[in-house]
Amino acid sequence: MKMLSEPLIENPLPRKGKPVLEAFIDALSWDDAIGRITTWGAARESRYVCICNVHSVVTTTTDLEFKVAVNNADMATPDGAPIAWALRRLGHPGQARINGPDLMMKYLAVAERKGQTVFFYGSTESTLAKLRTALAAKFPRLKIGGTYSPPFRPLSVEEDNAIVNQINDSGANVVFVGLGCPKQEKWMAEHRGRINAVMIGVGAAFDYHAGVIKRAPLWWQNNGLEWLYRLGSEPRRLFMRYTVTNTLFVFGFMRQMVVERLPMRDA
Numbered sequence: 001m002k003m004l005s006e007p008l009i010e011n012p013l014p015r016k017g018k019p020v021l022e023a024f025i026d027a028l029s030w031d032d033a034i035g036r037i038t039t040w041g042a043a044r045e046s047r048y049v050c051i052c053n054v055h056s057v058v059t060t061t062t063d064l065e066f067k068v069a070v071n072n073a074d075m076a077t078p079d080g081a082p083i084a085w086a087l088r089r090l091g092h093p094g095q096a097r098i099n100g101p102d103l104m105m106k107y108l109a110v111a112e113r114k115g116q117t118v119f120f121y122g123s124t125e126s127t128l129a130k131l132r133t134a135l136a137a138k139f140p141r142l143k144i145g146g147t148y149s150p151p152f153r154p155l156s157v158e159e160d161n162a163i164v165n166q167i168n169d170s171g172a173n174v175v176f177v178g179l180g181c182p183k184q185e186k187w188m189a190e191h192r193g194r195i196n197a198v199m200i201g202v203g204a205a206f207d208y209h210a211g212v213i214k215r216a217p218l219w220w221q222n223n224g225l226e227w228l229y230r231l232g233s234e235p236r237r238l239f240m241r242y243t244v245t246n247t248l249f250v251f252g253f254m255r256q257m258v259v260e261r262l263p264m265r266d267a
Helices: 030-042 054-059 064-071 081-089 102-114 125-138 158-171 185-192 205-210 218-222 227-234 233-260
Strands: 018-020 023-028 047-052 075-078 117-122 144-148 174-178 196-203
Touching: 018 081, 018 233, 023 054, 023 064, 023 081, 030 075, 030 196, 047 054, 047 064, 047 185, 047 227, 054 064, 054 081, 054 233, 064 158, 075 081, 081 233, 102 117, 102 174, 102 196, 102 205, 117 158, 125 144, 125 205, 144 158, 174 185, 174 205, 185 196
Parallel strands: 023 075, 047 075, 047 196, 117 144, 117 174, 174 196
Antiparallel strands: 018 023
């Protein structure tokens, strides 16, 4: 695996963080993350945020288009205890796990207070309807500009232009994207500069907050075992994914640590 020393392009704002395998991950606090999203959203800046877990980081080593999307993001947060732990080992002590479902809810509380508008792109019509109901109960003054469940096929140019216009016309400050990895990251990268809002890829967060999938209890989350809870809930679907990706991550990060500790040789 080739290790990256910096994002693939120069970001308009300097990013503090480190590559984990081939994904540049930002070192930041919850306040930093929510503050940046809120500020960018208020100006309706076209930006995107990746929430990177072990699966995401490992995928950057095999999918070039995905790696470019992650490393060109305006922010990539350490989702998953192993990624936060890796950043701590790489010189950022105290780095917290900043995951999609919690980031979504923390920002929505701020959005309700500040009057910012949100849009939800992804998942199914049924899940989006349940999500709207759940959010209306929790955030009664939250402005939801709209929702859209894309078909399970590539959109035509006309369809894509129509949804871009719908999002922009809604006045959305932030667009939550729930297409799953790596599709959502590639979609956001393709639409930066076209969608006048901050796009945030949150994976299964729609399902969690809509009540479609039960999230791990807090003890499991706080002790870095949410992945194990999910594995127990969906063993057939997730067994190979977690077995393979977790193994690749462990060996990849061990190699990274060895490489970074080697002394520089004279040219």
